[in-house]
Amino acid sequence: MIKFDQVSKRFPGGIEALSEISFAIEAGEMIVLSGHSGAGKTTLLKLIAAIERPTRGAVIVSGQNVAELKRVGVPYLRRKLGLIFQDQKLLFDRNVFENVVLPLSIAGVPPRDAARRVRAALDKVGLLEREKTMPVALSGGEQQRLAIARAVVNRPAILIADEPTAHLDDDCAHDIAEMFRSFHQVGVTLIIATHHDALFTPFMTRRLTLNHGRVAA
Amino acid sequence: MKAWLIQHREAALDALRRLAVTPLNTLLGSLVLGIALALPAGGQMLLTNFQHLANNAAATPEVSLFMTLDAGKEEVAEIEGQLRKHPQIQSVSFVQRETALQRLKANQGLSEVIESLQRNPFPDAFVVVPRPISPQELEQLRTVLAKLPKVEHVQLDSAWVKKLDALLRLSRLAVTLLAALLGIALVAVTFNTIRLQILTRSAEVEVSRLLGATDSYIRRPLYYFGAIQGLAGGLVAWIIVVSATHLLQAPIRELTDLYGSNFSLHSLPLIDALVLLSAAVILGWLGAWLSLRRHLRS
Numbered sequence: 001m002i003k004f005d006q007v008s009k010r011f012p013g014g015i016e017a018l019s020e021i022s023f024a025i026e027a028g029e030m031i032v033l034s035g036h037s038g039a040g041k042t043t044l045l046k047l048i049a050a051i052e053r054p055t056r057g058a059v060i061v062s063g064q065n066v067a068e069l070k071r072v073g074v075p076y077l078r079r080k081l082g083l084i085f086q087d088q089k090l091l092f093d094r095n096v097f098e099n100v101v102l103p104l105s106i107a108g109v110p111p112r113d114a115a116r117r118v119r120a121a122l123d124k125v126g127l128l129e130r131e132k133t134m135p136v137a138l139s140g141g142e143q144q145r146l147a148i149a150r151a152v153v154n155r156p157a158i159l160i161a162d163e164p165t166a167h168l169d170d171d172c173a174h175d176i177a178e179m180f181r182s183f184h185q186v187g188v189t190l191i192i193a194t195h196h197d198a199l200f201t202p203f204m205t206r207r208l209t210l211n212h213g214r215v216a217a
Numbered sequence: 218m219k220a221w222l223i224q225h226r227e228a229a230l231d232a233l234r235r236l237a238v239t240p241l242n243t244l245l246g247s248l249v250l251g252i253a254l255a256l257p258a259g260g261q262m263l264l265t266n267f268q269h270l271a272n273n274a275a276a277t278p279e280v281s282l283f284m285t286l287d288a289g290k291e292e293v294a295e296i297e298g299q300l301r302k303h304p305q306i307q308s309v310s311f312v313q314r315e316t317a318l319q320r321l322k323a324n325q326g327l328s329e330v331i332e333s334l335q336r337n338p339f340p341d342a343f344v345v346v347p348r349p350i351s352p353q354e355l356e357q358l359r360t361v362l363a364k365l366p367k368v369e370h371v372q373l374d375s376a377w378v379k380k381l382d383a384l385l386r387l388s389r390l391a392v393t394l395l396a397a398l399l400g401i402a403l404v405a406v407t408f409n410t411i412r413l414q415i416l417t418r419s420a421e422v423e424v425s426r427l428l429g430a431t432d433s434y435i436r437r438p439l440y441y442f443g444a445i446q447g448l449a450g451g452l453v454a455w456i457i458v459v460s461a462t463h464l465l466q467a468p469i470r471e472l473t474d475l476y477g478s479n480f481s482l483h484s485l486p487l488i489d490a491l492v493l494l495s496a497a498v499i500l501g502w503l504g505a506w507l508s509l510r511r512h513l514r515s
Contacts, residue, residue: 008420010473034230051427072431075426075429075430075431075434076431077427077429078427078431079428079429083427083428085427089424089427090424091420091421091424092420093421100429102424102425103428103429105227106425106429106430107429108220108221108223108224108427110219110220111223112252126226150428
């Protein structure tokens with residue numbers, strides 16, 4: 001499903017965030033990406049969604065080399081992925097419903113179908129009653145669940161989450177982990193970068209540890 | 218095809234929503250564009266009216282045709298026959314040389330001078346009213362008439378028609394220049410409006426890109442924004458011109474009644490109004506296009 005082949009990423013200024021990374025993830029796997037701060041976890045996730053481009057090597061997502069993907073092809077790659085960002089990237093001038101409907105409106109889903117799917121996604125994360133609420137009125141845990149609803153509303157085959165439980169208390173973090181478990185059970189391929197390994201260890205298929213931009217043995 | 222239509226409808230609705238949430242900005246923007254467009258549109262309206270006036274006046278120019286002094290009765294009758302048969306001539310009136318003399322004698326002060334003359338200095342003359350024809354055709358008619366036998370001189374009173382024509386052409390050029398300048402102003406205003414829109418939506422643009430939005434998805438609502446703002450400006454301009462016409466109607470009628478004319482001010486013809494509105498839409502779109510090219514490179 002996802003394959004990294006000798007991937008390096010050097011940022012301007014000479015800092016090498018990733019060095020010769022190689023690994024493969026099969027469909028339906030649940031990968032925990034761990035490692036110290038600055039080990040390159042976020043950069044690795046960004047390479048999958050073509051938010052960053054590798055300096056060397058090939059990043060294959062669903063048979064397509066993202067490293068060589070043209071600019072016009074990037075949106076269509078991203079529509080196949082569910083992305084949960086470290087800083088969530090919610091739109092604070094839109095309510096819960098409008099935030100979640102955005103990926104569907106981008107993909108050109110007819111408004112009636114879109115509304116149905118938004119409500120299904122909100123139901124999954126327990127925010128169905130809050131669809132008219134503005135994000136600023138949500139708690140940290142609810143904001144994170146809103147970000148998850150937006151990532152899964154398009155029913156992506158691959159879900160990528162960057163520190164989904166950061167800044168959450170244990171109960172909230174546990175709820176989030178349970179949600180990911182349910183996505184895993186229906187066959188979604190998951191890659192989760194996290195410091196809270198223990199939350200996901202019970203159902204992960206594999207751990208990938210980064211150490212200073214290299215895959216640790 | 219259906220998805221494409223939905224996306225356009227969504228983009229247009231999005232643009233309308235955005236115009237609606239800042240009603241004051243929208244109103245002021247439309248007023249600026251409207252007033253800028255009202256100047257050339259009003260100029261065009263006045264020009265169209267003057268053109269009508271000029272056409273009406275120029276439709277009845279007169280041609281005076283003077284015979285030689287030695288022209289006999291038969292020859293004069295022969296010329297008259299030819300004039301009456303000419304396809305470009307509407308009416309002919311004959312002024313006999315004796316009649317001309319009598320008319321002048323009736324004029325006080327000149328009568329003594331006329332009395333002292335040995336013989337009648339006036340030739341037989343015709344006053345010819347041509348059918349409505351262009352100034353060039355009028356000139357050709359003059360040449361043709363001057364070549365008739367025993368015709369001494371043909372005089373056109375079309376010089377002022379030419380002057381009016383030149384004046385109208387000059388005014389038309391001025392209106393065109395004005396329209397071009399204010400068209401550029403409209404593009405510049407839209408350019409800036411769209412730039413501000415891009416700045417206020419930067420978070421939305423970033424998030425949309427991350428969620429797989431194409432460039433056209435991001436640009437589409439802004440194109441609509443520019444075009445709708447332009448359309449609103451065009452409508453304001455139209456309203457201004459129509460209102461101005463109504464306000465001027467009564468005073469102009471008073472004035473023309475004094476001159477015994479039935480001239481009345483007409484508002485912008487429908488076709489010109491449509492040109493105005495489409496130009497406003499196209500210029501708004503163009504401003505948006507330039508702004509997006511400049512400010513929305515990723």
